[in-house]
Amino acid sequence: MKNNNVTIHDISRALGIDSSTVSRALNNSDRVSKKTKEKIVEKAAELGYQRNSLASKLRTNRTNTIGVIVPRISRHFFSSVISGIEETAFKAGFDVIICQSLESIDREKKLVETLLSNRVDGILISISMETTNLDHLDNYKKNGFPLIFFDRPCNVLENTNVIIDDLKAGFDATAHLIERGCKNIVHFSGPQNLELYRNRKKGYTNALNAYGIPFSKSLVIESQLMQQDGIDAARQLLKLPKVDAVFSANDTAAISAMQYLKTKNINIPKDIAFVGFSNEPISAIIEPSLSTINQPDFEMGKVASSLLFEQIKNKKYAAENQTKILKPYLIIRNSSKF
């Protein structure tokens, strides 16, 4: 059990066998006899040999590694997507490098650079809230680099997107509240540069339309949907006349708003009903439990990575953009039960 820097040349020297044969033996090539293979494998173990992936990747121009960039790994949704990705990747024999942009465009740019300079074979990305233009990506995309957007789509370029049907989800959530008798429904919306939030909002307005409820701009409160934003939104909401429901574009803001409103002795759902978005684990546990939209997170990871591996295998395929739309569904809990 020696040091770490053992190379195939050390094995080669130790056995008087050419390093090319050593390499082939360790890769189980059928150009090496069984007997020699055994000798080599044994000596490799004895010396504590460990392949230098850098050299291997450099030579083969293949890293068998993909990069994943998400805004934040601690978000349940994203970590579930990542689990889905890792499962598929494992089966395909790929390694996964996980990165978080923390919703910063600068970090995102740097991560993309790093991943590319490490020659990952493809990238899966859910863009940051700050990302409004895609200069840092479109060059690569244009050159046929396998790149897939998920959750937060990007239709500026000819891209492959794996998303959920946010329009329908927004519609269903709002329609649910209307059918429960709510008439003055506030919408907590997110940054409008993200198509995802535009779609959730559109679903909301579509539902109002469908049920003949007039849309009022003052009922849409836009923010980054972080914890503090939810509290601010709740404060703002109290100044509005007779609000009876909230459809929030994420759970985080919904939950902190509910917490705040409870301290103001507002009854949920009687005074104000809530529907969130994402089905974070916490939404089932708070009181009242929060109605929300469940997103097929794990599946999204599997679908997106499968598509990516297709593109990596068959580069032509990467040129054809396509959009996969997964189906979310509404979970009705106590925050909107009457």
Added chain:
Amino acid sequence: MKNNNVTIHDISRALGIDSSTVSRALNNSDRVSKKTKEKIVEKAAELGYQRNSLASKLRTNRTNTIGVIVPRISRHFFSSVISGIEETAFKAGFDVIICQSLESIDREKKLVETLLSNRVDGILISISMETTNLDHLDNYKKNGFPLIFFDRPCNVLENTNVIIDDLKAGFDATAHLIERGCKNIVHFSGPQNLELYRNRKKGYTNALNAYGIPFSKSLVIESQLMQQDGIDAARQLLKLPKVDAVFSANDTAAISAMQYLKTKNINIPKDIAFVGFSNEPISAIIEPSLSTINQPDFEMGKVASSLLFEQIKNKKYAAENQTKILKPYLIIRNSSKF
């Protein structure tokens, strides 16, 4: 704006300047004149050059990359530690590769292999619950490879550990319950191969001792402390006579147990008081809010990574094992307020 596979040789050829000079120019060496540098940088941009890190790392035998292995990235505690690590790493000019073992020893082994074959300069690891022996690590450690354990320490070898004072935390949590008048305190404990759970338990028994309360083995319920384990433990607990408090070695199990007990019309904290461990965000939000132990997660990441960078810089230093113990503190919330 060309294709991706532009090398320094392409720049070299395009300008009639030797590739060694190109390399030095791009690394801003003072062996290249300002004028030449400018020409090279300009041409590099024009051709869309991007350094091949694999080649660079291979040649220099330095990757400026560290690996981090945690059981699960979605756990708030670990993602906060990771944030701390990333902050320090960014300042030190290091990249971070994040991996999750999902509490599986096999995955953990594979991850270590992959990181090492990619020649990371060091590894920060919080071992999986399944990890009982460290054969996959001690060889490297013995060879002076920079390796630091955090949160879940490992004293089998001469290791550097960054941990919190679990003993004290366990003591404080239990003492708090005793001082509130509880006498029959159940302890939800974790896998005993992890020193961390042994220490929390020891803290519990120490506190009982200190207050003259007899220890009863039947009051310790051991599990993996996952959500379902909490429910199972709660069921088991109901069969015990007159339990009036629970000190759980994590929040997850405490919370699911509380949820279950509430459905059985048990009042928390009046009938049974609860203290958890970790201060997961959810613990502040559930009802009643959960008293818990706050761990300096972000700081732990900063301390552990700073130590690692020290070891990477100065290998001799890596031989000296040391243990940094960070201070946790008790947060008293409604689940233990009378």
Added chain:
DNA sequence: TTCAAAAATACAATCGATTGTATTTTTATT
């Protein structure tokens, strides 16, 4: 036993960047 085909192994170039040394060019001093 002989010899062609097949199997096993060796040779040598290569991936792209870095770096010690050698050479050329520039600068500055007399």
Added chain:
DNA sequence: AATAAAAATACAATCGATTGTATTTTTGAA
């Protein structure tokens, strides 16, 4: 203008593994 010192650049080897081609060895059929 001559020349030594300094600055800039070129040459060539190297990191470790892979792979096409060449060579040697083995196998098996006649």
